[in-house]
Each structure stands twice: as C-alpha cells, then as structure tokens.
Amino acid sequence: MMNMRKRRWARFVIPGAVAAWAAAVISCTSVNRVMVVPPSIPGATYVGSDDCSACHEAVTKKFAGSTHSKLHVNGGNAQEIGCESCHGPASVHVQNGGGLFTIVNPGRNPDTCFQCHVDKRGEFSLANAHPVMSGDMSCSDCHSPHEGKASDGGAQLTTVSDGCVKCHAAQSGPFVFEHEAAREGCTVCHSPHGSVNQKMLKTRNATLCLQCHSQVQTSTGIYIGSRDHASFLGQGTCWSGGCHEAVHGSHASQSLRF
C-alpha cells in the first residue's frame, strides 16, 4: 500500500512541481494583464437590471416570482444584485447591442451556478452523476432560474418527476402493478446531482428498499412482507436478477419480480 501511495504521489508531484516552477519563473516578467473569474466579462462594468428589460422583457417580467429574485434587499450593501449577479457585468453587452460573447450564459456553463451552490460542484464531479461537467447537460435543463420554483414544483402544471421522465420514458409507466414509491418522486431512491453509488442511487444495497419495507425479525428469520428474506439479504440488492427486478413497476408480477 505504501509503495502504491509513493508511486501515486510521484506521478503527480513531479509534473506539478514542474508546472509550478514554470509559473513562478514566468511570473517574474512584466505582463500587463487582468485575471477574471466567472461571472465576469473583461472590460465590462455593472449597469443594473433595468437596462436588461429593454430587450429581455419576456424574462424580466416573470422574474419577480423566481427563487433568484429573493436575493434582492433594500439598503446599500447588496450591490450588483440582479441579472448581472449571474450573467456578469453587462456594459459591453449593452453598448454593442447584445453581441456574442459579451455576456455570461450559465445555461452553457455551470461554473456560475457553482459560485453559490458550492456543494453541487462536488456532487456533479462524482462518477455517477448527470453529465453536466462534460457539457452534455446544463443546470437549466432541469431548473428554471428565471421563473417560479426552480424545479417546476409548487403550483405548476408539472411536477419535479415530470422533468425526469422527459428523458427516461421507459420508467414513467403506467404499469399494471405500480411501485408506490414512484408516486413519492424519483428522488426517493435517486440523488439527481450525483452519488457515490451506481445509477445515482441513495444507497447501493438493500437498505434502499428497507427504508420503507421494514424488516420483521423473528426467531425463525427476517420477514419482509410475508416471506423470510434472511437468506436473501446478504446476496446483493433486492432488485437483483430473479428477485425484484422491476423496481419502477411491472406488467407481469405483483411482487415486481420482473
């Protein structure tokens, strides 16, 4: 184990040290440059949200009820709170009539969202996560940052789970034999931003099901429902082959076996 660790660190430390040395050497030279971090636009200044509504009225008109509108306060300390909090300073964007690359678009880049939702960076970085980091999805595919509840919940026509079945049609049903858990929403079993467990599951073994299907331990075994599951629980998961594969619902088996 120790040798593995040494090899691991050697693999990274050497190139890292080279890169750091290169940066240190180069930084001794004079460069007239400015670093920016998102959401920033080089050379731009804040102009306030009123200018945005001149062209984006359809967005700004509905913004008052959005989750993000609740960042606004009275008083002088919350400066620059408004459209530019997420889209970056807009003076250049306004000056040239909305040209390309003159404004930050969080719909194409999650970095702006991570500035406040700092925990989501870690979750999306996990191996089992929706592909936001690779650019195949964006936060706005599931969340509406400009209007209403950020996930179409509340008094909306659609529910949170409706957003999931847009892509996952096979899991939407209806089924002859339903799994009641599906009515609680997909997030009862899945962590949609990312998980250490495969398929973004909240847990990877039988505990996922035992949350609701509690064990009844007797002197003869562990009963779940009417059947002794003592010899099954150590075998893997409840939805393993031959047991309860049809976790989203079944057209054939009342026990969701298949």
Add this chain to the structure above:
Amino acid sequence: MTPSLYGRTFLRVSALAAATLASVGSVYAYDIPTSPELVANATAEDWASFSGGAQLKLDGSAASYQRRHQHEEAGFGGVDSFRVSSTVFGDRILRIDGKAIVGDNEYLVRALLKDENNGWYVDAGYKESRVFYAGTGGYSPGGLWIQPHDDQLALDRGELWMEAGFDKDAWTFKIRGSHKYRKGQKDSTMWGDSVYSGLGTTARKTVPALLDIDETRDTIEIDLGYVSEKFEAGAGLRAESIEVENKSTILRNPGQANPSGSGQRYQNTYTGSESDLFSAHGYVVSYVGDRLTLSGAASQTTMDTVLSGDRFFAATADGVYDPRFPRGNTAHGYNDLHGDTQWDQWVIVGNASFVAGKDWTIVGGLRYENQSQDSFSEYIETAGPASAPLEEPFEQEGEREFDEVLATIEANYTGIDNWVFTPFVEYAVGSGSLVEEQMEGHAPAAVLVLDRDTEFDRDYLKYGINGRWYPTTWFNGALGAYRKERNNGYDTLERVLPGDTSRYPAFIDDQDFLTDDIYLKGTVRAMKGLSLTARWDRMRTTIDTTELAHQGTVSSDQDIDIISATVTWVATSRVSAQVGANLVYDQMITGSVSANTAVASSVAKFSSDYTTYNAIVMVALDETSDLQVDYYYYSTDNVDANYRLTLPYGMDAREDVLGVTYTKRLNADVNIALRLVMSDYSEPSSGGYMDYDSQMLYGRLQMRF
C-alpha cells in the same frame, strides 16, 4: 490598467476547468475566447474550433476510464464548434452551427433562418451525444472475477427537429416537430448471482446485467400566445408517439454446471411498448393594477400504450425460448406478454401575486390534479423443471385513480435594510383507490390468485423560512430551514385466496415521512480579489412504517451533512486561483420491527460518505499566453460489515487528477490550447478491476472570422 486582451480566456479556462476536473479533457468549447477589444467592436460572429485528444498512456480498465472521462479510449477529434452566419434573401439572417467529434460521437448541425423585421424564424437541426458506461463487475471478495459482457458500453442520445414560428407585435406562434432517440448499451444493477462469493457457498449477486436500449419519441407541439400590457394568454397542443424496445440480459450462476437447472444460464427479457400521448394546455395572466397579478392554467393529457414482452432462459444472450431448457430456482419466465394501458391526467392551477406594501410581496397558489389509469396484460408463464415444463396463462388488471389538491403560500419581506426573509408553507391532501386482480390458468378452470382493493389517502405539509443578510458590502450570509411531513395511509381490503400469501402494498398500513433540513451559507470578500464561500447543509429524514399486525417502527433514519467551500483569489493582475472542497457525511440506518433474534445476514446500515477537493491556478505568462494547473481529488471509504454481506462496488475508492493547460493567442482571432491530464483511479472494493492510470493529451485550435 488595460484589460487583458486575453482575459476572456480565463473565464473560458475556468469553465473548462469545471468540466475537466471531473470529466477530464472536455476541451469542447462552451464559448470562444474573446478579448474586450473584440467584444467592444464585435462584428465578426463566425468561428470554428477544432480539437482532438489521444492517450499517451492507459494502464488498467479502459471501460472505467471511458465512464469517468467520457472520452473514447482510442482518442477523439474533429470540429468541436463552428458557426457561419450571413444575410440572405434581403435582410434575413441565416446561421449555421455545427459540431462533429469522431470517437466521442458528438454531432450537431443546426440551421436558423430569421427575419427580425417580420418576426418569423425557421430552426432545424440534428444532434447526437454519447454517454459512456462501464459494465465492469463480477468481482467477489474471494478474488474471482467474472466479466460476462463487453464492459465498454455507450448509449447515444439524439434529436432531429424542425421548428417554425413568429413573434410579432402581441402574438407568438410556434410549431415544432422532433424525433428523439436513445440507443445503445449500458450496464444495469439488476445483478446476476454467483456462488463464487468468497462467503462459502452462498450465492451472491454481483454480476452486472446488460441493457440494450432502443427508445424513440416523436413529438409535434403547437403553441400560440398573446401578450398585452395587462393581459397574457396562450394555448398549446402536444402529440407524442413513444416506442420502447429494450432488452435486459443477466448471466445467472456463471461458470456453474447446469445439470439440475441451477447452473449458468442467460436470463433474456424483452420489454416493448408503443404509446400515443396527447396533451392540451392553456393559460391566462392578468396584471390587475401595479400590485396584483392573477394567473391560471389547465392541462389535460391522455396516453394509450400497447405492451409486449418475453422473458426466458437460454444458453446464450441471443438464444431463443426452449421450453425444455433447464431454468433453476427463481427462474420463472413468460411468453407473449401483451396488453394495454390508458392514462389520463387533469391539472388545474391558479396563482396570485400581491404586492402588499413597499416591503411585502405575497404569492399564493392552488393546484388540483386528477389521475386515472387502467392497465391490462396477459402472458404465458413458463416454469417447472426441464423434464416437465409448465406453461400457464396469466392475466392481470390494475385500476388506479387519485385526486390531490395542493395549496402554497409564500411571502417575501424586505422591510429591514439589507435583510430579506421568505417564509413559505405548502400543504397537499389527496386520496385514491387501487384495484388489482390476477387470474391464473386456462378458462374455464382459471382461478383468481389476486383480488385486492386499496383505498389510500395522503397529506403533505412543508414549511420553512429562508433569510439573507448583507451586513456589509464584503460579507453576506444566508440561512434556511424547512420541515417536510408526508403521511400515507392505506386501507386494503383483500380477498384471501387459496395459496395467496398477501403481498405489498397490502402489508403497509401507515407510513410517515419526516424531513428536517437546514443550511447556512456565508460569502466573505476579505480583501480585493479574495473571496470565500462556505456552506453547511444538514438533512435528517426518518420514515415511520406501520405494517399490518405489527407495531410501528422507524424503518429508516438518514443523516446527511455536507460541508462545502470555495476560495477564489485573484492574487495579482496576472495570477488567480480557486480552491474548493466537499465533505459529505451520509448514513442511513434501517430498523426492524422486533429483534427476537440476531440474524447474521441482516442489513441495517449504510454509509455514502465521500470527500472531494479541487484546485486551479491560472497564470498569465505574457500578453498572449496563459498557463493553468488544476487538481482534483476524490476519496470514499465506507467499508464496514455490509461490504462483506452485500455489494462491494465503489465502497472504497480514490481518484487523483492533475491537469496542465497552456493557451496561446496567435493573433487577434486565433488561439491554440494544449492540455495534459494525468489521472489515477483505484477502487479496491472492485478488486482493482476498475483501476486505471492514464495520461491524456488534448489540443484545440480556435478561430474567429
């Protein structure tokens, strides 16, 4: 100080870093680098960006590498982004966007023709993207490795669409047709069983299943809208045709002889459905004065589905049904499943937003939903030993209906300088019924094996408050908390039938979910260029379950704490850095109704703890070149008794990723980037079969013209 001619690059590079920290090597451009000078005088709106990448080294699991980095192991390359635009047919604008990355299978071509003077447009295109999966598995702590399928798997998603519409004066109109598909292979956690478990002769289910996915969705949507100063209205129609032709393949008892029917066999399950969905919706919004906004909407959706399917055991993954093939335990199958389902949904919502005073806004809403569904299917069950196979017809029917009403109210108060408070309450109540029947056997000797009526009622209450405070210009804090309660009650009337052992959901009498959540966040801008954002989230969820004839118990108790932080430091005009961390503590304990005995194989506890760190340093080397160094660390160690008892994969893992990116502007409109990524992943809980050690080199050339 002159803003950086290349400053925009760092915005890009930072975005790139966000992507590459996890999906290492995603050099595809979110945007093209742009200088302030070019931004301020932007006239050129066309560009092309080319990128490619290849392995310098890959030791270990290629499937694991592909899943983690979402790149083809053999390399990739092509046009990652291009745009060409021009004026055609007078002053109409034609814009063509595209992407074509061979290897990673990322494609896009899109044409937009727009007449801004008359307000109409036509938008058409095609896109496809690939997600890589690893079908790696079959590891037993005893050391045996089973790999039943190709483990380098990929699933493609694509869409072909055409849309036309106009936005002129007060009217908007859109018609859109699209064909979406999802096709390919992915792994499944419907694990197959093996006796090579390292736990004696006990079978253990750790062999990954294979899913063949073939799903299409054809949609036509029409939307019409009208907007005036005081009034908005709109209506829309949607028609969809959804086809699913999926297959799952599970290898049962790999490597075992098959004399008794409990040896190696493939479990092949074909699942098909064809659905026709039709939906209509409408909405109105009325601005009553400056302080009151009223809105209402309604939708009705129906979906009819025709079912098909087969499930049988065979010697190969592409075998056919043979009634005399030895099946073994838990090896029921079915032939010729067919049936249909009908689903109807009504939703009506109403909302009001009232500015009650200078500092108060109150938003309330009501939502009513009714759902009903009827489902019917029949099939021939196959069971029994090879010497005397049984084929028995089954038919089943389910009917479900429920109504639910949801009321929400939320206030926003800004009456105290530099504070905002948002209390809210949501309450829902609903009830419904479920009827299930199942018949077995040939008429007229068919017998009823299930006859169950369930009445259920549900209520849901969520309330909480969020607050935000800006005490100074350099610090702000936020605090939020909520409690969520859901109570589900079931009243099941079940006819006791011969041989019926009563099954779910009949067992559950009452179930209460309770979640308490609190978060605390602070952002400090300690000095110019230095900021810290830290956040603590805590959630506790318990589920109380009462089953028929048993006392109630806390069937689940889950605690989650997440501590996350990001420090951003623009150290000088030329150097900036960002460091982040996520520490997650996540434990679930499941209870038991009684504890008369301690059963060794009881599963009661599970942890999903993990830690991630990320760091990025960006340096302006000179007027035309930048250097970025980034690092990502991930570790998880949840090994406990469950590791031995249940499923090991991923319980113990570590990942280190180091990236170095050099970017050079060749002239005002051309730049190049090179990126080297070294990645090391180890997962002892998969016996090392998911491990890999890789070095990848990527390049990118971007041009504006």
